[in-house]
Amino acid sequence: MISAKPRMNYGSSVLANWGNLSNEFNREETVFIYEVDPEKGITYPIFSYRYPRPINAPGLVTIPGTVERIPVTEKLTIPMNMFFGVTGVLPAKNGKIHSLPPYDFGGNVDNKNFVVGTSMYYKVQVAGAGVYVGDSHFAQGDGELSGTAIEGSVNGRIQIILHKNKKLFRNQILESDTHWETHGYGYTLDLANHQAALEAVDFLTHRFHISRELAYSTLSVKADFHITQVSNRIVGVHCRILKEAYKELEKNEESI
Secondary structure (H helix, E strand, C coil), X not given: CCEEEECCCEEEEEECCCCCCHHHHCCCCEEEEEEEXXXXXXXXXXXXXXXXXXXXXCCCCCCCCCCCCEECCCCCCEECCCEEEEEECXXXXXXXXXXXXXXXXXXXXXXXXXXXXXXXXXXXXXXXXXXEEEEEEEECCCECCCECCEECCEEEECCCCCCCCCCCCCCCEXXXXXXXXEEEEECCHHHHHHHHHHHHHHHHHHHHCCCHHHHHHHHHHHCEEEEEECCCCCEEEEEEEEHHHHHHHHHHCCCC
16 A cells, blocks of 8 residues: 555544444444544544434435534544455455455455555466455454444555466465564354464465474464454454564565
8 A cells, every 4th residue: 555644634543343342332323433643643433323213224424403412521642543344355266255354365355454565465266357446444443343443535556467487376465574464264263273274384385485394383483363343243353464473484485
């Protein structure tokens, strides 16, 4: 991603009725409105209101003045990490595909680390790739616990590069200056973590020509497994592989 900036200085975060703790809150939905200070790179909640919709009535517009705005008086400062929750390529299979979960072709991955200066690699599945971007966020924590991050309009700029004749991994791989990140998905965190770990083993053995046993060992002693999101039916885990740990092997490395 090349650049990202808010299109407007307000965003929203919902305690959604599909969030991880929704049953603990009797599935009552609350919306928090956040204001953005782009110069300081921070955001903070300014008020909340109860979202007055039936459980299964998406898209209800709340008219200003029809709900009580409850001011947030606590002084909170949230660092921004603007990114696109949904990015990917078109899938090989035909027919309707639900847009909520993440998949091997991308979609609603919601990795908060996909910020300006990082790259995400996808395997092309159809002619022309069909790259798409959306679901912009001002800030999100690993897990996206309540069901949403701070959802806000972002003007973003991305660069698309086609890498020919490269090894294809099952899921997308994120690269920053300090880490590679493999992804895993499943109906449980155990399944998602297992897939992210296997992807990491495959990545290291391909890139550095080391044994699977050595890759497995180094992942255990230095890699970090983070929960990507827990509220999109299929949950996600990303494995953060520290580049510095393999710097002595760089002369043998294969590009992604």
